[in-house]
Amino acid sequence: MILKITKLITASYSLKYLFIILAFSFQSAFSQTENKSYFFGHSLVNHSADQSTQNRSNIPDWMFLLAQQAGSDYSVDGQFNFLPLQELPAIYQWGFIDAPSARTNETNNDFGSWDYDNVIVTLANFIQQTSTPSQNAFCDQEYVEDCNEDPNALSSVEAVLRILDYSRDEEPGINFYIYENWPEFNGTFPPVSQTEEEQEFGAFYDYTRGEFHDWWITLQDEVLATRPDANVKLIPVGPILSDLFSDNGILSEIAATTLYEDSAPHGYPVLYFLTALIHYSAIYGEQPPLNFQFPDADLPAPIRIPDIVKNNYPSIVNFIWNSLQEYTFSNGESRVFLENQILSVDDLSIHTPKPIIYPNPGNGVFNLELSDAMVFPIDIKIVNTIGQLIYEVSITDHQSANINLDKKGTFFLKIIGDQYSDIVKLIVK
CATH class of the missing domain: 3.40.50.1110 (SGNH hydrolase)
Structure with missing residues (x-):
């Protein structure tokens, strides 16, 4: 599996969606x-x-x-x-x-x-x-x-x-x-x-x-x-x-x-x-x-x-x-x-839209797009269905990283940062 991390430039997103993602910090x-x-x-x-x-x-x-x-x-x-x-x-x-x-x-x-x-x-x-x-x-x-x-x-x-x-x-x-x-x-x-x-x-x-x-x-x-x-x-x-x-x-x-x-x-x-x-x-x-x-x-x-x-x-x-x-x-x-x-919109000081991962399910090649507003560093971890760590890497900026996993099945990609965290289920066909 190759996971490519690229920059995501987002012009606009709904305030409701923004609130859902940002509530952790407040x-x-x-x-x-x-x-x-x-x-x-x-x-x-x-x-x-x-x-x-x-x-x-x-x-x-x-x-x-x-x-x-x-x-x-x-x-x-x-x-x-x-x-x-x-x-x-x-x-x-x-x-x-x-x-x-x-x-x-x-x-x-x-x-x-x-x-x-x-x-x-x-x-x-x-x-x-x-x-x-x-x-x-x-x-x-x-x-x-x-x-x-x-x-x-x-x-x-x-x-x-x-x-x-x-x-x-x-x-x-x-x-x-x-x-x-x-x-x-x-x-x-x-x-x-x-x-x-x-x-x-x-x-x-x-x-x-x-x-x-x-x-x-x-x-x-x-x-x-x-x-x-x-x-x-x-x-x-x-x-x-x-x-x-x-x-x-x-x-x-x-x-x-x-x-x-x-x-x-x-x-x-x-x-x-x-x-x-x-x-x-x-x-x-x-x-x-x-x-x-x-x-x-x-x-x-x-x-x-x-x-x-x-x-x-x-x-x-x-x-x-x-x-x-x-x-x-x-x-x-x-x-x-x-x-x-x-929280009201006035309370929010961080604007971080959700990362985009595609195609999912896929054949082992996934694109992970991160926002310009993402606060680095962030940790990327991949675990299997029983929680065993398969791969991890720390991202310090909008760099690209290649993650090779020569396996089919279900995995979880975790994104962990000081002001943001998320998990995405990945299916490798």
Whole structure:
């Protein structure tokens, strides 16, 4: 493979595109350093069954470890049920291996006295194919054939509003997040062949970022239409994970049985870790620490995070951060980030358009074009699908470099600089 680095002269580019690429340099000034969260959740938030095994199959433990290594505070409480059935006033059911409770007095169950910064809610992942957000999805068993006949049934919108109104009454101005999870898997699990896995999970990921995602967008829109003055944001986990796991994703080589343990699908710690990276980015308004030290080196698989995730961790973090910038309303406002986490064009002092790499896929010869505005030096690294370093070079100016790799397959080209980082999947035919 020969990779040629040339100069790119760019006359203009969209401000939205510019913001997506440049947010890395400014994020820390807008992030929060303390966070008290309350989850109204279920097993796609907390699936840990045995803490004695250090099975961190939950979001809060990973959130705490990420915040701790970033020098921030994190504490959390929560309760378990489907959202229409969550108890109010809130109760305190959950405890974790690492993450501490926000309550310093366990006899005090007054929700409003603990100054929560955020409330996070999520819905069941099997109702999206049978109901819209405004249709009744949960009802008493006697009305199961037609939930709309149940006078006490709630739609998903009503279930969210119930928790939102309670939270705002207890803590006015509280930030409110809807956690978009991933859907139930209706295929064969575990897959009986590689071909079956590729086909069925390919369809699964397409649905997750398609109709399933559209359902959550509608939910957020309808909640905000009813409570336009509320801080209601979306944490779009499902579609971002789908992009990571799909054919062109950074983690496309990871097996489904490494991620999921059943067809619900509940996951192993790796799935909740990746989910926590998205939650952390959205709630703290910054990237998770790029030098994160994993606590599970001595733990067995599947409790230990797989090497492919650890080896590609900085690239995963960057991909998630870039992806979150894309979720906006029609007026350009972020669906994810709070207003004080959003940068205006006036805040930007660096103008670095994204590098162009072509042809990709290719036969081994790629052109990498860098902008005049690129700040040098930058490091170019090529790794294989399990994170092994194949080639690296440091670029000090707009020079050309030849990289020879006499192999076919999938590789990742990493571009790393003081004010810019990116990753591109390369396919050599």
